Amino acid sequence: QVQLVESGGGLVQAGGSLRLSCAASGRTFSTYTMGWFRQAPGKEREFVAFITWSGGSTYYADSVKGRFTVSRDNAKNTVYLQMNSLKREDTAVYYCAAARSIGLVVKAESYDYWGQGTQVTVSS
Numbered sequence: 001q002v003q004l005v006e007s008g009g010g011l012v013q014a015g016g017s018l019r020l021s022c023a024a025s026g027r028t029f030s031t032y033t034m035g036w037f038r039q040a041p042g043k044e045r046e047f048v049a050f051i052t053w054s055g056g057s058t059y060y061a062d063s064v065k066g067r068f069t070v071s072r073d074n075a076k077n078t079v080y081l082q083m084n085s086l087k088r089e090d091t092a093v094y095y096c097a098a099a100r101s102i103g104l105v106v107k108a109e110s111y112d113y114w115g116q117g118t119q120v121t122v123s124s
Contacts, residue, residue, distance in 0.1 A: 001026060002025065002113040004025075005115055006022045006094065006095065007020070008118060013124075014122055014124050016122075018086065019080060019081070019082045020096075021078055022080070023077060024078065025077070032098040032100060032112075032113075033050055033052055033098070034079040034097070035051075035097045035105060036048040036070060038090075038094045038095065045108050047061050048081070049070040050070065050099075055071065055074070067083065067084050069081070086122045087122060088123070088124055090120060091120060091122045092119075092120060093117040093118065093120075094117060094120050097114045098111060099112055
């Protein structure tokens with residue numbers, strides 16, 4: 001069992017930056033692929049990024065590539081999402097998730113555990 005708690009969301013102006021954190025409980029955190037998803041009002045949850053268990057590989061949605069960076073610290077059981085050059089269309093609730101699966105885990109149904117989400121609002 002893994003419990004996930006996101007933090008770091010807030011209100012930021014377009015062009016600004018935020019860093020989200022996701023703290024995980026459980027001794028097996030380092031074995032999970034960790035992903036970030038987001039859901040804007042009236043829209044489906046969409047993939048943002050994932051990082052493999054070792055941190056050796058990352059993958060991003062085209063919409064955030066070059067602006068967002070996912071990283072993890074297995075010693076702290078924490079995964080991060082650094083978001084730069086934020087745009088209004090980045091406004092959403094951001095969720096972290098943990099997957100036992102390996103490979104290209106870009107679908108929400110591939111993830112086994114979810115956090116409660118943190119709101120990110122980008123103003124113009």
